[in-house]
Amino acid sequence: MTINPALLLIAGALPVPLLPGRVRAVWMMLLPVAAMAVLWTLPEGVHGGLELLGLQLQTLRVDALARIFATAFILAAFIFMIYALHLRDRLQQTVIPVYASSAVGGALAGDLITLFVFWELAGLSSVFLIWARGTERAYRAGMRYLAAQIVSGLLMLGGVVLHVQSGGGLDFGVLDPTEAGGLLILLGVGIKCAFPLLHAWLQDTYPEATVVGTVALSAFTTKFAVYVLARGYAGTDALVWVGVVMACFPIFYAVIENDLRRVLAYSMINQLGFMVAAIGVGGALGVNGAAAHAFADILFKGLLFMSMGAVLLRTGTTKASDLGGLYKSMPQTMVLCVLGGAYAFPLFSGFATKSLIMQAFAEEHRTLVWLLLLSASAGAFLVAGLKVPFFSFFGRDRGHRVAEAPLNMRVAMGLAAAASIAIGVAPNLFYGLLPYEMDYSAYTVPHVVNQVQLLLLAALAFTVLIRTGRYPREFASVNLDADVVYRRLLPRVWRTGLQGVTHMRDGLAKPLKRRAERVTAVAFRPLRPRGWLGVPWPTDVMVLWVAVLLALFLLISLL
Incomplete structure (x- = not known):
């Protein structure tokens, strides 16, 4: 009998609220391990079939693209469940595997109806990670988040109906954005993927979630959307420019933002831009680059969010204006945060994965796009790799004398850091998991030298701005973005x-x-x-x- 890893996660989440502490901790860690084992024992092909109202559904389809994304989601679930072991809130511990299952199930969906079901489950389950914080701001942010997810789901449902009515069938494959159905689905995916002008929900709501909730949100919703784009819209040239805009504009907001979790939310949109642009250019290198970078981003961006979650847990704030000097109290968290911020250097995952995207545009002779993405890469390192660690751990000492992060948090951050370094150290092994075969080496002398020069210049610029007092000051205020429409x-x-x-x-x-x-x-x-x-x-x-x-x-x- 074939078992769907997503259903295994859902079924395993049901007894979590009833289990005592230590048993619950062991159970939570075993769930993703079992799901990963099931995933990698499944051969490629369609394994799940279901007839519903005369419609033939393919609830479980395994191929290389589905497997790499499902692997990333299950690995993230394992790390985040360890990160959440200190919680006494059983709601969050129950929601995380359900939320993870929605992304896994969506990646393994072979038809549009199954995809839609898991698409909705992702939105409905994740909102509880925002509301669980229990504040009025979190409640309002959760309502705005839920509204965005509902609109996304309605657009997808309408697109599926139109696609089927036009004779497209239910199989989840290549979709045509020039047809009404394909366009509606693309718009629905665009909301979850934080397309320009559709992105405000992300930086609005993620920083209002719980310590653990923001970490989980960073991995599943947006990367689920990236998978749908890679499956259905690879080679859609318009996505190249959508991705370029996504990669560039968030940097300006991140530079002046005071809340460091919101800085990371803007940085996430920046990294999503690289993935969307890679999907737009298409081809083996483009799709491989998008899938690889999504995998890596779950690790290094999750590590940064986890480090800021630890800071929030111990100090009660992630405002840059209120932090500084925490390296004295939280040295291990500081080291792990710095490792997360170094994602773009050689020997780290971001270096090995983003280079695929840059190479895809180089081979297509898209010079302008390549230059814009190169600039965005430097800006992203400046805000995520330098600003976040500096203002939280090395800035002016604000007098916080707190305990180190709980052991389970440090273990989870250590696992994410180790996985990120493993990809950077042995990229060819990781490349073997990607959907398409390719002949590419990240570690060439020109590439390594150019990347190190770029990052060191960004670090030099940051240092000069800080030392001369010209770095934009952080103010305790809300910087309005596209959310100015509803705010x-x-x-x-x-x-x-x-x-x-x-x-x-x-x-x-x-x-x-x-x-x-x-x-x-x-x-x-x-x-x-x-x-x-x-x-x-x-x-x-x-x-x-x-x-x-x-x-x-x-x-x-x-x-």
Whole structure:
């Protein structure tokens, strides 16, 4: 009997709230191990079939692309479950495997209906990781996050319906963005992937989640969307420029942002831009680069989020203006954070994976795109690799004297760092897991020298700006992005419209009231004491009227 690793994770999550502490900890770690074992024993092909309302579904399809993404998701689940072992909140410990299962199930989905089911599960399960923080800000952020996920799901569902009606079938394969169905699905995926102008939910909500919640959110939702793009829209040239914009614009916001978890959220959009651009250029190198970089980003960006989660747990804040000097109290967390920030250097995963993307554009002679992505790469290192570690651990000492991160957190961060270094040290072994065969070596002398020069120049620029006091200051404020639409514009439009309706009502109410009073006065005038119905009438006249009425009744009865 074939077992779907996603269903194994869901079923395994059900008893988590009922298990005692140590048993629950062991169970949580065994779940992803079992799912990984099942995944890698499955041969390539379609293994799950289900007929629903006359529709033939392929609930389990395994190929190289699906396997590499599912592996990344299960590995992330294992690391994050270790990271969450210190929690007493069983809700979060239950939600994490369910949330992970949605990404795994989506990666292994062979049809659009199964994909949609796991797409919705990802949105509905993950919102609890935001609400679990228990603050008013978290509740409001969770509602905005849920609204974005619902819109994404509705667009995907509408696209699936139109795609099937146009004769496209239910198989989840290459989709045409020039057709209505394919375009709607692309827009739905674009929301989850944080396309420009559709991205505000990400940096708005991720920093409001719990310590563990933000870490889990960083791995699954957006990378699930990257997988769908790689499966359905590889070679769509418009995605190249979408990715370039995504890679470039977040850097400017990250430089001035005060909340370091929000800085990492902007950095995530930057890295997603590289993946989207790689999918747009297509080909073996482009798709391999997107898949590889998604895998690596889960590790090194997850490591950075975990380090900031540890800082938040111990100090109660991730505001750069309130942090500094933590290397004295949290030296191990500091080292792990620095290792996460060094992701782009040789011997680290980002170096081995992003180089595939850059090489894909070099081989296609897309010089302008290559230069823009190179600049974005330097900017990303400046904000994620330098700003985050510096302001949290090495900046001006704010007097925080706290305990080191819990052991389980340090173990989880150590595993992520080790995996990231392993990919960087032995990239060819990792390349063998990618969907397409290729002949590429990351460690050539020109590539290593150029990359080190780029990163050292970025580090020099950062150092000069800090030492001269010209680095943009962090302010304890909210930097509005595309969320200005629902934070400022829509409330202002609503208030203006409401005021207009009120003025209109007040303007019309007085003349209408006067008109109604006149009509009422005219209607009731005969009933007043001096009205013609209010004065005494002679008896003979009344008798006459009675006779007239009786005659009328008689005529009516005879008709």
